[in-house]
Structures are given as C-alpha cells and as structure tokens.
Amino acid sequence: MLTLILVIFLGGAILTWLGRKINPLLGDLLFLVSVILPATMFVMNIKVGDTIAQHTLLGIDLVWGLSPLAHLFSLVVVGLGVMLSIYSISYMRGKEKVGMYYFSFILSIMAMLGILVSRDWISFFIFWEIMTWSSYLMVILNGKKVQSIGIKYFVFSALGAYSMLMALVIINSQLGSFMLSDTFNNFQHLSPANQILIPVLLLVAFGVKSAVMPLHIWAPDAYSNSPMGYTAVFSGALSKMGVYGLVLVIISMTTQLPAGSLIRIIVAWLGGFTAAAATLWAITQDDGKKLLAWSSIGQLGYIVTGVAIGTPLAMLAAMFLVVVHALFKGSLFMAVGAIEKQTGTTDFKEVNGLIRKMPVTFISSLLSIIALAGIPPLAGFVSKWMLYEALIQNHNYLLVVLLFFASTAAFLYAYKFLHGYFLGQEEPEWAHVKEAPMSMTIPMLLLALTTFVLGTWPQLLFNSIDSAMQYLGYDATNGKLWTDSVLFSQWGDKVALQPVLYAIIAVFLFFAIFLYFKGRKATRYVTTKDISTSGEIPKEWENLTFKVNFMQPFERAIEPFLKRQIEKYYLGFGKGMEALFDFTRRIYTGNGQTYAIYAIVFLALLLIFRVSLFG
Amino acid sequence: MEHILIKILGAIATFILAFIVGMTYGGVVRKITARVHNRLGPPFYQNFIDALKLFSKKTAIHHGVMHFLGPAFLMVSSVVSLMFVPVLIPGGDSWYNSWFSNMIYDGDLIFLIYIMVFGSLGMALGAGQTGNPNSSIGITRGLSQMVGYEIPWVLALVSLMLMYKTTSIVDFINVQQETGTWLMFANPFAFIAGLFALMGMFHYSPFDIIGAPAELASGPVSENGGKFLFTMMSSGSVFSFVKLTLFVDIFMGGASNLVVLVIKTFTLYMIPVLYGIVSHRYRTEQAVTFFWKWPLFFGLLAVLYAVL
C-alpha cells in the first residue's frame, strides 16, 4: 500500500507534467488528483507500524514503516500539501513553467512522505535527495538569479546530503546495517571517535535543512525565490524534515554519549543565535517574501533549541511549534502569494493599504502574525510559553533571554509585515486590487483558524505529540505537562488557556461593541488622505506614505551587528576557491610539449619514489 | 453561576480601582511636572475631566475596521493583564481582599509579559490604518524601544525565577511573605535592572520619543479623538497601574491593603517621573543602545548573583 502510494505520487507527477503539455485544465485536474488521492490514501490507510513495505536493492534492505514521530510530521506534510495544492492552482494560473511546478510539487511531497516512512538510512537518503532536487527546481523556477541562489541552495544541500552519506556509510561499515533502529540501538558499539563524528556529520546534514545558523545562508534567498505556493511547503514542511532528523540524532544518539550534553548545548545555542540573528535580519527586509523567509529561519531556531534541550517540556514545545509554525507560516506565505498575484509585487515600498481590498487575506495574516508573535490566545503562545519554562527550568537562563529578545524583536517585523501590506496610506495606484480567489483565501484562512483553535485547545495536538515522544523514550506528558487545555511546567506553574480566551473574548466584545456599534451610526468613513497632521489637513499631492526606512531607528541601533554577515565569509571562501581552481587548471597549458615534459617528470618521480611506493 | 458572577463583579471592581488610581496618578504627575517646570499646572483631577469630555464627544470620522479594533485590542490587553496581576496579597486579611484575586492562579509571569504586548500590537494596527505617517513612526519607535528595555527586564525576572524556582507572581509574593525580605533586597541587581526597564515602559523622558509632540503630533494617538482617545487614555491608565502593581508584587513584597498599595506604587512611580522631568530626550537608537549597556550589565549581574 505504501509503495503504491509513493508510486501514485511519482506517476502522478509525470502524468501531470505531460497532461499540462496537452491541456492546462487537464494538468490542473491531474495535479489535484495526484496530490489529494495519495495523500488521502496515506492518511486513511497507513497506520503506525514498523515494517509496512520492504524492498531489496543492491543487497540493501529498504524498509518502510511509520513511527509515531514520523506520523506527527506526516500530518504537517499531508495537511500543508493538500492545502497548498488547492492554493497553487489559482496561484500558478497564467504563470510560466506550471508543468515543472506541479511536477516538483508532487515529487517533493512524495519525497517528504518517503523520508518519514523510511526506516533505513538508504531510503532516507534517497528520498532526502529527491526532496533536495525537486525543491531546487522550485527555487530557480522563476529564472531569477538562478546561478547565485540556486547554486547556493544546491551546494549547501549537497554539503548536508554528503555529510549524511558519509555518516551512513561509516555507520554501515561499523555496524553492518543501514537500519535506523540498529544505528540507535547499537550506537554504543561504535568507536569513540565515530561516536562523535557521526552525530556531528548528521547534525550538519539536518542543520542545513533546518537552517541552523552557520548553515542558513541559502535559506532566505531560496525561500523568497521560490513560488509562494511552494515556499509555504518549503518553510512549513520541508525544513521540518531537518528538524525530524535533528530529533532522531539528538534524542536517539547524543543521549547515549558522555559528550552528548555538550553537543546539545552547542546546538541549543546555535538555535538561539539563529533565532535572534534571523529576527534582526527579518526586521531589515523590505520584501515580504524575504521577511518571512528570515522569520522562518528564526522560528526554526526556536524549534532547534527546543529539540536540543530535549527535556519533556522543551520537546513538547518544539514539536508543537513544528506543527503550528507550518500552519501560520503557511498561511502567511499564502497571503504574500495572494498579494503578489493580485498586485504583482511583494515589496513593502511599493504596495500598501490593502486592508480594505483584501480583507480575508488580512484577517488570516493578522491571526497568523499574532500566532507568530506568540501572543495569547493563539497557538504560537503555547509553544513559546512551554519553551521558556523548559529553558528556565533547565537553567539555560542566558539562552532564554536571547530567545526572549528574539521574540520581542519579532514584534517589529510582525508589525512591519502587516503595516507594509495592509495598513498605511491607500494609494490610488492600488485602488483596482481585488481580493484573491476563494481557492486561495480559503486554504490560508483555514490554516490561520487552525492556529486559533490549537491556541486554546492544544490537547488536540498534544495527544499525537505525546505518542511521538513516548516512541522516543519519554514518559507520558498527559497530566504532567498538560491536562485538557491547561499547561503545566515542571515547577508547577500553569496557564489555563480557556479562561484566558473567554476573558479576552469578553473584554474584546465589550469594547468592540462600545466603540463600533455605538459609534458606527454617527461616524463616517474617510480615506487615509483625510487626516490631521499637527492640526492641518494635508493636501492631495502630499506624500504621506511611510515605507522607506521603516525600521530605521532600530536598524541604527543594531548597525554593528548588521555589518557582520556570515554570507560574506562564505562568498569570500567561494571566490577564493574559484580563484584557486582557476589557477590550478592552468596546469593544462595547451602546449603539447609541456604535457610531454609532465609525462617524463611523472615517470621520473615515480622511479625516484618507487622504493617508498613498492618497498 | 454565582461564583462566576462574583468573579465578574470583582473584575469590574478591580478595573474601576485601576482606572481611578491610574488616572489620579496621571493627574498628579502633570501637576508635579508643572511645578518643577515652574508652572502652575492643571489640578490633579484634570485627567478625569479630560476623560469625561472625550467620552461624551461624538466620533465623527473613522478610517476602517482596524481603526475601531485597535483601541479595543489595547483595552483587552490592559484589562486581561490586570486580571492576572495580584493587586493585593492573595489570602490577605482585608475584607475586600477576595475582590481582587481575579484570575491570578490561571497564568504566570511569562504569560503576563506576552499578554501585555498584545495591546501594543493592537494599538499599532489601529494607528497603522489611519494612514497618518506620524502614527506609524511613533509605533516603530515604540516597538524598537520595547526591544531595548525587554532585555534587562527579562534578565531581572529570570534571575528571580532562578532564585525561587517559580514563574508565578503569587509565588513571588508568598516567598516575600515567608522570608520577610523584599526581593529588591534579596537581589538588588535585579531590582536596578528592572527599574531601568520600568522607566522604559513608562515612556517618560528620556524615553518619550514615541509620542514626541513637537515632531510627531503625539505619535500613535495622533489620529484618534473622542471615544477612541478615551479608550486609549483609560487603558493607558490601567496599564500604568498594572505595571506598578506588578513591580510592587515582585520586588516590594506586594500590598496587604489598598493604602499600602497606593503608597508603594506611588513611591515607585515617582522614580521614572522625577527622573524624566529633569532629563532630556533620547533618540530611539540612543534609547535602545542605552538599555543594552548599563541595564544589561545589571541584568547579567543579577543572573550571576542568582546563580551563585
């Protein structure tokens, strides 16, 4: 069954691509079918189990099954995949390379599910690479800055993939098996050097995909350069595959190591720095796509920190954030996509005042941004609260301050995002803009509403997380860290989410009615030109749009930080390497005589060193 | 059912208390400031008069839904955070004590920090939709400054959380009750760092660039009048009360009855006010970097002290 599902995905990808060539509508239809049909089959038929399908290639057993942990992640993949496939139909209408978009989309959904069902490293790696190159096609789909952004993405992915490959062949040579379970169970049998080397290599591999700090520089460009319909998958689901790997490595490997706690602290701090630095960079962006891309990196930083700390509460927080981040970031990217679709630009400096033109997009963005900022009563708060409690109780006091700083600074870009697109002056230039079609707004609103529901009733998700964590060897958290919708910390502090929600709703309704319904009859709507500045009514031609250097004061404050870009070092390294390569290839002088001399010199060298070579 | 009704009545009572105290403090501050500046100044009840005037005014124009909802968000934030702050020591012996224990057992410090931000965001959204550039500029300044003072504030709180292994405000009060020592003496560095943060929160000089009247036409609120401004003003007053009470709860042992509460909060309030009267205004980046110097240092000291 599992094999069949993956084959349907694969065949669907190719058929869609071909169908698109024949008739665009046929392509759209095939696309929807080949995402939704196997996704439904997956959800309906694939239950948690160890070995669901098995194949042997090259004498290597490829074993597929579904662990509870993978099941949790597969919810994200399937959910986002289905939502985004509906969204993509409208989003991609009228664009170029739709066939390739559909193809890569289906293929990367397949690859992600494949990663999750892999119970051995080889199929894990195969699906990992399929995911990489199918997402690579997406990154460069728009044909802009292909050579810089695309290659950067691929190089970093390859760095990660090859680290993984190296780790897994070492594992095989030491333990004689490619099975994930054997690796974790027999981890103690590895030599001490390999016990360090393998987790580090795997951390690099998964760190690349989850954009942990020194390995993150591909991410902002890759995220923002992909079509928005896919970026949501990219940031919401694809990067979570890195998190999935990190969970496996950190929980199942480093816990068996004496030096493991050091590794975990380092990773946790890297995650914290990622969160902080990415947030600061997000604030400086003037493009919504880039802003969200950096924001995704920041959120992944929280997740990585939570996973690395690894206490039950931290793990719960991280896993919750995995799902919730997929929801709100998916919704936000969809919103940006909708804006791009309707206005043709995503630059804050160009477009603003869309609130009255695209109300549904605004509402879902607002909900998602509140979730993103971690403000109660939306779901982001739940994970933030648990994460902070976990960090404080685990004595990572400076780390918690760093994360607090990051999430406070996140308000800046959250506001910048909302203000940039929806608020501010309503320029006549954008007067014609309409709300995006239903097939785009409904998925994004659904995702945003889900964060709302999960913010008050997180137990809907906690049950899945709980079984995933028990699979990883944790105790049951139900009753200890949460009961129904009340969160507990290990110190006994608690937050009761439902009273919070009711209080907020009650007060909100009271004042909203007070302000709106009481005043509505008497007041009239005036345009944003009709405002008072220092008591004067501005003229029609006066420019009242505030969008350039939006966060200038803050940018000035963090200027010393902004000067130090990691990317510069990488670029310097890359340039240096290319220069070295260019120098090296001049060995081939083009003169036949030189080559003959090389041959004679080579012969002479071998003759001279023959004793050391052959004894 | 009766229980919930009592709760609601208690909540309303708390709100009225906060409103009155906050407004009065505001008026007193205006008076004091004027006196220091060698002016006569308005009477201390001037704020009430203003509020009454604004409340009875008709709102003539608006700029859209968010313009309405912004002040509502602000109010939600201040009222809900008020619900989670113990106004008086829980289980104290005054007869009105139980009125003020609203939802203090349902949330903790971290929750409070977040719910307090909710209002700023709502305010920011409301101000954003007006389309007045001055509003947005004020908002960005305010948010930037918030990032500045949040660090020493969190450092101070984290150091206390470490010392007493709790994040609950009620527990902090209880600790001070049991040991008999105020936390401002138990961890003086935390108190200093917290005080700096408090000054930042109150937006008095030198941190008053957000609504700098000469530049920004009072910033975020510039496009609001009538009921909007009334809501903003009253929620601001409630917010002042929340912050002061929270500070008193954490560092100064809480208050066993209203008189003590007023004395403690007023004393505390005078610190930013008096400092503000005599100091010049910082630019935003100066303010932010200011918080990242000495206050940060004291915050780190506090954590260090807590660890040792």
Add this chain to the structure above:
Amino acid sequence: MVGTPVLFIAIPLLAAFLIPLLGMIWKESVRIVPGLVLMYLMVLAVSLMGHVAHNGPIIEIIAGWAPPIGINLVFNAFTGFLVTLIIFMGLLVWLYSYRFKSNVEYEPARKYFILLMMLVTGSTGVVLTGDIFNLFVFIEITSISAYALTAFYTGRDSAEASFKYVMMGSLASTMLLIAIMLIYSQLGTLNMADVASKIHLMDPTLKAISFILFVVALGVEAEIFPLNGWAPDAYAEAPGPVGAAFAGIVVKAMLYALIRFTYTIFDLSGAFNLLIIIGLLTLVIAEVAAIRQDKLKRMLAYSSIGQMGLVMVAFGIGTREGVFAALFIMLNHAIIKPLLFFSGSYLVYHSKKKYISDIDGMGKLAPFTSLLFALGAFAIVGLPPFAGFWSKLSFLVAAADNDMVLIIALILAVSIVEIVYYMRVVNRIFFFKRTTGLLARRPTFNAYIVMSVLGIIVLMIGFFPDTVTGYIQAAADSLFDKTQYIHSVLTASIQ
C-alpha cells in the same frame, strides 16, 4: 554458441578493410555494414556472456599454439562484461552517427566508419587478449584510429588536439614497449597468465620499474593526471559521437589494461596505494578544471577524466566491493557520459565556439534533448533515484569498509564541485532567457533512439539497480580471482 571470441576482433577488422571495397559497389553499404557487424557482435557478446555464466571462462587459442607460447583470448565474466559494454557503445555510436553523416560527402563517411571499426577492433582486442605484446598492438590500433578520429573535422582546431594526442600516445607506446621488454628479458614469456604465475621470480627493482612504465604508458591513454593534457582537447575537438566513444569505449579498454596489470599480473602491494593517489589527483584536478570551463564539451571532457580518477580510486581500494564499485561506476559512466555528449552536442550544434552560454534557454527550443541532458547531469552527479547514485553509494560503502574516511570526505567535497558545474549548465538550459539567435538543431531519428535508450537505461539502473549488478558482481569476482584466471589459461588446450 553463435561464435567464438576471436570474432570480436576479426569481424570488425575485416569489415574495416571491406568497407572501401563494398563502398565501390554500393555506397550505402559503408554505413550499413558496420551496423550489421556490431549488431552481430552484440548478439555474440550476449550469448557468450550467457555461456560464460554457466560454463566458466572461454579461453580461445589462436594459431594452434597453446599458452604460454601462443596468443590466447580470454572471455570471462570480467572481459565479457567490458566487451559487451564496448560493443553496445559502439552500436549506439554507430546508430547515432548513421544519419549524422548524411549531409556530408561519401568520402568522410567511409573514413569515419573504417576508423570506428578499427576503434572497436582495438578496444575489444585490448580487453580480450591474453598476451602482453598483443595488448600493445591493440592499444596502438586503438590509438591510431583515435588520433585520426580526433582530427576528423578539418575546420576546427582538431589537428592541434590530435597532434598533442599523438605526441603523448607515441611516448606512451615507447614506454609500454620498454616495460614489455623488461618483463620479457626477465621472464622470457609474454603470456599474461604465465607472467603472472612467474612474476615473483622477477628482480624487485626491475619489477617496480616495469610496473611504473606500464602505469605511465597506460596512464596516458586512461587519462590519469598529469598525463591527460591531451584528453580535454581531444574530447572537445572530436565529433560528438567520437567523444562519446572515447568516454564509453577507449578509456574503458585502456583502464582495463591498467587494472589487469595491477590486479592480475603484478603482485606489488603498493600498487593499490599508487592507484588511489593518482586517482585522487586526477579526480580533484579534473573536477577543479571543469568548473571553470566555458565550453560545454571541454567541461564534459574534464568531468569524464574526473570519473576515471574515481574509478581508479575505487580499484585502488583493492577489495571485492571496491572492484564492484569501480565496475559499476565504469558502467554508469559509459552510459551517462555518452548521453551527455550526444545531447550536449545537439544543444551546441549551431554554435560556432560551443560556449556553454550558447545553450541558454535551450529547454524551450529543444525540450527532449535538454531533458535528457538534465537527466544525464542529475545521474552523473549521483542524485538518486538515477543510475549514478548506486555506483557512488557502492563506492562509498566499499571505501568506508576500509576506513578511508578522509578519502571519502575529499571525494564528497569534489562531488560538490561537480554538482556546481553541472547544475550551472542545467540552470542555463532551463531557466535562462535565450540570448543568442541560434536555433536548436532537431535531433535525427536515430539520435532520438540512441538518447532515449541511454536515458531509459539510466532510469532503469536508477530504479532497479539489481538488473545489472549480477553481471558486475560476476565480473568483479572474475577479476579478483587471480589464481583461477592463471589456472584456466595455462591449462587450456586446443579443442
């Protein structure tokens, strides 16, 4: 059985001489005869492979003198594998160039097919022969036809490339001859199996020297650094199918000779380390040079050299798994590189200078060719689920089993370089705007077939690697089992 191994040499050689004669009678026969010959040889190869799998190696004795005196041909799982590969590639090259010459005069077509037949003769001879001097002769036959094929186009710098090739090649043949003479003067025999069984009698110094001479001489042909200066030029200037033939046929045969000397004939323990060292050098320098190329075919040439380096490293591991991996890489390379050469030469068909930038935006104009090129690129850098992944994986597994962690790291680092330059080209094809006004050349029907067949094989090996691994395993076992080889040759008698 449809024939004996000697036909692999005799028939194409005969065809090469008959082509001009037949051409006088019927001009089209110049093109058709090689195809018929190669098709027959393909059938022969497959049937012999089946025979070998069941009955063990076939030792064919030429001219009635039994080994060790006479010349013998050995067709076992290993040589059979390579011969099949060579014939198959020859067939594809023939098919590809069948219509390729239709717009040219009769004269060049005649020369081309004669030389192609000679090339096949020489290569199969190199693989099959059991005699060292005979090996020399076949190497020279291969080389000379390769020189001529390199210089086939008159308009370009092909003469220059070919001249460099000649210089290096004839130096190499001198060294080869010296090495052969050293062995002969010491052991008095030239039969491979006989030499192998007596090699321990040889003076150690002379043994080392002769091995070094073999390495340098064969290294020139097998494109190892620093002897491969001719190779990129020759690949770039030769006609597209000839470049494919170099990658798929010539280099494979030459590498076979090198491996035969290392594994079977000599018993030097340091030889494997030498293979690893020169393999790594070749790999690194070639890939590093490839990334800076601005001409497509030159880039492919450097990539091809790099792959040979990788094969050499794999052989240098010295275990059965290593040999398996090396043969697997050879197989994949023999399939993927021709695919890249074929599709690549169509992509730059109308471009004068053959710059990589001339293929910008080709994906729109020539979707099929571009897609196959991309498939080849994905496969050769080892992205699953395409063919290259499995060979790379088996190589890494073999290397890891021998604790060569640093070598693995180096090779993977080089693979990143490889990815960069292949992806740059793929990006240009699909995601760049067309800048030049050059139109795409529509591939001929035969070219379509050839490229599709290669593409299908790439996919097939990618999804079902086990369809080929049986043969590779048998070949690896057969190469690895030195005593069995010696025994079977020396005890062979005339049937």
Add this chain to the structure above:
Amino acid sequence: MDNTYYDLLTYVVYGSAILVMLIGLYAVLVKKSLLKIVIGLSIVDSGLNLLIVSLGYLKNGTAPIFSKGFFELAADKPMVDPLLQALVLTAIVIGFGVTAVALSLVIRLWRHHHTLYIDEIKNLKW
C-alpha cells in the same frame, strides 16, 4: 672474442641504443618545431627498436629460420630470439603508422596556423 669483450660490446650496444632514445627524447621535449618533434619521436622509436633487437642477440647465434637440419645445427649454435625480431618488425610498422599520422597532422597544422612553432599552437588550453 672472449666473453669480457662480448659483454662490453653488449653494454656499448645497449648504451648507444639508449643514447639514441635520449637524443630523440631531447628533440621531443626541447625542440620547438613540430617537424623536429615528429623526427624526435621516430628517433626514440628507432633507439627502442635497436635496444630490443640487441636484447635478443646471442653470441654466435644463428638466424631463427626453421629449416632442414635446424635441430642438428641448434645443438652447438643457438638461434637468436625470434620473438623479439617479430616484435620489432611490428613496432616498426606501428611507428611508421604513427609517424605518418603525425606528419599529416603537421601538414594540417601548417595550413591552419602557418607556423610550425609549437608554442604558438595553443588554441586549446585550460
């Protein structure tokens, strides 16, 4: 002719054959003219052939021709190694072929570049 003289002569022959090869190699590696390089290559070949033939030479050896009364003769007069002579014949043929190809290429290069100076024929490099 005693044995020491014979050995000395052998070494002289070997030495001169190697010397010829080195002369050829010198021409290949140092001379800048294509023609001289081709000549150098064939000089190397000739030296090598000389070396090989002299390797197979035996003192008082007879010609390796299978004829009537051969075995009687062979008892006191061993024949020189026929294999090496066969090899040299082959090598000469091959050397001839290579030289022919090389020379034809030189002609092509002359037509194309109008020079035979090897340092100027570097259109293909790097």
